[in-house]
Amino acid sequence: MSDDAVTEPEAEPGEQPSQPSPPPPRPGRVERFRSWHRALGTGNRLAFYGLVATVVLGATPLLAAAWNAAFGDRVAILAEQHNGSCFSVWTVTPEGAGLLDRLVQADDRQFTRWERDGLLVHADRVWADVSLRGADEAIEIRDISITVMDRRDPVAGTTFGPLSCGGEDETDEPDYLVVDLDTLPLGREVPASYLQQSDQQAAAREEAERLGEGIQLPLVVRPDDFYSFTLVGRTMAHDTDWQATITWWDGQTVHTDVLDDDGAPLRVSAAG
Amino acid sequence: MRRPILRGRPLRAGLAGILSMIMVGALPAQVTWADALGSPEALGDRLRFQTVSQTLLYADRSGWPAYLVEALWAAVFVGVLLAAVWLLAVVTADEWTRPVVVAVALPLFAPLANVVALVVTNVGDLAFDTERGENLLQVMADAQNAAGHVMLVAFAGALVVGVVHADRLWERGPDGEVVVSRRTLLLLLRGPMDTLWPRIGVAVVAALAGYVAMRVAPELLSRGFEPVARLWCLGERGEAGCVRSLVGTVGDGPPDLAALVLDSGRRWFLRLYALQVFLLVFALAWFQLRTQPLRTGPATTLLAAWLAYTLAVVTHVGVLDAGLGAQDQPGPAGVLGLLVPPSGLASTVFTAPVVAAGFAAVHAAARAVVARRRGQPSQPGLTSPAS
Numbered sequence: 001m002s003d004d005a006v007t008e009p010e011a012e013p014g015e016q017p018s019q020p021s022p023p024p025p026r027p028g029r030v031e032r033f034r035s036w037h038r039a040l041g042t043g044n045r046l047a048f049y050g051l052v053a054t055v056v057l058g059a060t061p062l063l064a065a066a067w068n069a070a071f072g073d074r075v076a077i078l079a080e081q082h083n084g085s086c087f088s089v090w091t092v093t094p095e096g097a098g099l100l101d102r103l104v105q106a107d108d109r110q111f112t113r114w115e116r117d118g119l120l121v122h123a124d125r126v127w128a129d130v131s132l133r134g135a136d137e138a139i140e141i142r143d144i145s146i147t148v149m150d151r152r153d154p155v156a157g158t159t160f161g162p163l164s165c166g167g168e169d170e171t172d173e174p175d176y177l178v179v180d181l182d183t184l185p186l187g188r189e190v191p192a193s194y195l196q197q198s199d200q201q202a203a204a205r206e207e208a209e210r211l212g213e214g215i216q217l218p219l220v221v222r223p224d225d226f227y228s229f230t231l232v233g234r235t236m237a238h239d240t241d242w243q244a245t246i247t248w249w250d251g252q253t254v255h256t257d258v259l260d261d262d263g264a265p266l267r268v269s270a271a272g
Numbered sequence: 273m274r275r276p277i278l279r280g281r282p283l284r285a286g287l288a289g290i291l292s293m294i295m296v297g298a299l300p301a302q303v304t305w306a307d308a309l310g311s312p313e314a315l316g317d318r319l320r321f322q323t324v325s326q327t328l329l330y331a332d333r334s335g336w337p338a339y340l341v342e343a344l345w346a347a348v349f350v351g352v353l354l355a356a357v358w359l360l361a362v363v364t365a366d367e368w369t370r371p372v373v374v375a376v377a378l379p380l381f382a383p384l385a386n387v388v389a390l391v392v393t394n395v396g397d398l399a400f401d402t403e404r405g406e407n408l409l410q411v412m413a414d415a416q417n418a419a420g421h422v423m424l425v426a427f428a429g430a431l432v433v434g435v436v437h438a439d440r441l442w443e444r445g446p447d448g449e450v451v452v453s454r455r456t457l458l459l460l461l462r463g464p465m466d467t468l469w470p471r472i473g474v475a476v477v478a479a480l481a482g483y484v485a486m487r488v489a490p491e492l493l494s495r496g497f498e499p500v501a502r503l504w505c506l507g508e509r510g511e512a513g514c515v516r517s518l519v520g521t522v523g524d525g526p527p528d529l530a531a532l533v534l535d536s537g538r539r540w541f542l543r544l545y546a547l548q549v550f551l552l553v554f555a556l557a558w559f560q561l562r563t564q565p566l567r568t569g570p571a572t573t574l575l576a577a578w579l580a581y582t583l584a585v586v587t588h589v590g591v592l593d594a595g596l597g598a599q600d601q602p603g604p605a606g607v608l609g610l611l612v613p614p615s616g617l618a619s620t621v622f623t624a625p626v627v628a629a630g631f632a633a634v635h636a637a638a639r640a641v642v643a644r645r646r647g648q649p650s651q652p653g654l655t656s657p658a659s
Contacts, residue, residue: 050351058391061398061408062500069506076402102310110307112332131509133402226509262332 075135077246079231079259081266082127083111086165091123091157091269103160116264121155124234126268130246130259131228134221141219141227142254143247145189146179150241154270174212175229178204181240181268189245192217204234231259239269278436280367282374283358287350289432290378293425294346297325298339315605318612326418327393341393348392353378353385353426363571371437372564373575375430380578382426383419383621390415405505405514412521416621420613463563471559478631479554482581483547485627486526486588490619493626494523524619526589532596542595549591554584570632570639577631582617582624589616 027035040048082088085103088111092100096119099106106114114120132141177192183200184190195201196214208214211230221227233242243266244259260266278285296302302324312321327345331338360381361373390411391398397407443451452460463471498519505514533539557580566572590610601609 047351047355050347051355054348054352054388054392057395058388060395061391061404062504064399065404065504065506069503078402098308102308105310107330109330109332113334113338114307116332117334131402133507133509224507228509 075139075248075250075255076133077257077259078129078131079244079261080129080131081112081261082129083115084108085111085161085163087127087162089123089125089162089271090120090160091155091271092120092160093118093155093157096120097158100158100160104163115267120157120160121239122268123159123271124236124268126233126266128231128259128261128266129228130231130244131226132221132246132248134223134225134227135250136223137251138223139221139251140249141217141221141246142249143192143217143245144177144215144231144259145191145245145247146181146184146195146233146242147189147245148181148184148186148240148242149265151186152239154235154237154239159271175215176208176211176213176232177215177229178208178211178232178234180204181233181235181242182237184242204232207232207234233266233268235268235270237270239267241265241267278432282361282371282433282437283354285371285433285436286357286374286378286426286429287354289429290350290353290425291346293323293428294325294350297323297421297425298328298342303328303334315608315612318609322420322424322613324421326414326421327390330414345389345393349382349385349389349422352388353381356381356385360571360575363569364566364575366565369565371433373566375433376561376579377575378426378430378433379423380575380582380624382422383415383617384625386418386422387412387415387621403508405508405510405518408504409514409517409521412518412622416521416524416618419617419621423617461560461563471562472555475555475559475562476551478558478577478580479551479584481631482554482558482577482584482627483550485581485630486550486585486623489623489627489630490523490525493623494519497522522622524621525623526585526616526619527592527596529592538595542592545595546588546591550584550588553587554580557583570636573635574628574632578624578628581627582620585620585624586611586614586616589619590614 037045037048085106090103090111092103096114099114099119103111111120115122132139177195179195180201180203183198192215196205196217205214211232215229219227231244233240245256246259247254247256249255275281278288306321306324306329309317309321312318325342328338328342331341333341357374357377360377361370365373394407394411398404398411401407441452445451462468498515501515501518501522504518505511508514529539529543533542558576561576561579562572566575590607593610593615594606
């Protein structure tokens with residue numbers, strides 16, 4: 001086969017095939033696919049498109065991972081509320097009373113679902129892990145402000161937890177931001193500088209020091225590094241909806257991101 | 273004459289069974305029941321727990337968003353499962369035998385189809401989240417835990433396929449003779465007498481190879497998956513831990529007796545019992561499937577190995593669990609307790625396809641070598657007898 005290229009120019013002008021009717025050339029791949037596709041019934045055609053979509057969607061995560069490996073990630077901020085029985089104390093509402101016996105074995109995702117359905121609510125404290133992944137440039141966290149969005153009477157119910165399962169949740173940067181929500185004004189953003197100085201937040205700051213270290217702002221996250229801290233909201237007297245806003249600078253622009261429970265405000269109610 | 277709706281259409285029959293089972297599993301009452309139950313203890317509870325949709329039960333939302341995700345999951349699961357099963361049935365069997373292949377392959381392929389469906393429904397978390405490693409680990413653990421449920425769902429499909437074609441048992445041929453008589457049934461189970469001993473021999477050799485595969489496949493799979501895990505966890509916080517847990521989950525094998533049973537004599541006997549059960553189940557399943565009038569290509573080997581390996585691992589782990597005292601109830605209740613849900617299934621989700629593919633690859637290679645020796649290219653349909 002390797003001498004094809006040499007013989008080709010000689011064969012071109014002279015010899016024509018002498019057979020009377022050469023078989024028609026086999027259609028190309030694209031043409032064959034087209035005629036196959038044309039012959040499909042509606043149901044099979046839909047099924048084929050479904051499978052193609054599945055393959056594309058299924059391959060997306062791996063492509064995204066490869067993309068990140070090749071070109072690096074952008075800055076990513078993730079706030080995740082602690083939902084589970086190990087650390088959290090819950091108030092189980094009368095509607096959720098049927099769940100009381102089985103909370104010990106429940107999956108964290110079930111806790112999340114039950115909380116969204118109002119069967120239980122975080123009691124006294126709600127914890128959220130905030131993790132931040134740096135990109136190619138260093139970034140500076142300038143402020144973390146707290147907004148109390150709504151305040152109601154505390155939820156009545158039975159208190160459950162924590163089980164102190166142990167072992168989990170070892171972070172090498174044990175920074176905490178603890179906030180007493182009861183004294184903050186309603187519907188107004190309160191900056192970290194106030195939280196770090198106010199007398200009314202002294203007890204909260206003490207708790208942060210007891211748990212680990214109080215967060216010190218501003219704070220620089222080096223390129224391609226991680227930073228995480230735990231955000232704790234406390235209430236003694238109300239059922240409170242609240243969220244935090246993080247302000248950071250990447251050397252060019254100032255960005256703000258909301259830290260909440262997957263789109264809904266963080267919620268904590270004083271234990272009955 | 274109009275063609276019947278389900279008879280002679282195994283795919284449609286399977287779809288009907290699977291969809292009804294998915295709907296039963298997704299009923300709000302089922303999820304509420306499972307929520308309030310926790311981890312099931314009694315046998316009936318455990319059986320019912322396997323019917324509850326695991327995607328709805330372990331969802332972090334309820335209501336229509338959850339059902340939307342469930343519908344997407346069901347569409348992908350059913351689509352991938354039926355496509356794979358149909359492809360295999362067309363390659364391995366003629367029209368008459370196809371329902372048998374569909375019924376066998378549906379439950380076998382279900383756990384892998386579930387992996388694909390879970391990846392697609394979690395595509396956002398897997399592709400764009402900061403905790404990709406943890407999310408993939410969760411998907412893989414979910415796929416292992418839900419293996420029993422999705423197999424049951426697919427088994428409902430297989431059952432409908434079986435019931436729809438059950439009248440074959442008293443069907444009469446064109447000459448008025450009953451097609452399935454005691455004699456032909458024996459032939460169906462045993463195969464022709466003159467090839468009986470070679471077929472038994474092959475089944476035993478396959479069973480031994482299957483046992484070796486069970487010992488080495490988890491390790492091989494871990495090694496093969498490691499580069500993917502490395503790529504996946506790149507830039508992740510705790511990169512080494514992320515790679516380790518992903519690789520460990522993919523290469524999940526049967527329990528390690530050395531760590532669980534300290535008494536060496538007891539350990540030796542337990543291993544022996546478990547080995548015997550593995551070989552027996554593997555050989556029987558292999559023999560039975562190869563006796564069916566299927567084409568003798570690598571695709572049939574894939575199906576036979578997948579079936580035999582899955583059954584053998586499940587019973588093998590069942591014996592180990594029994595030896596470790598996982599069930600203290602005597603009699604049938606205890607045996608059922610070991611198998612509902614089958615704890616060995618989790619380790620077959622990723623290893624069974626790989627072992628089956630290995631068997632098929634060996635078959636294909638052997639066939640290519642034989643074909644080359646005879647001096648003709650290997651062509652399916654020419655070198656393998658059509659059934």
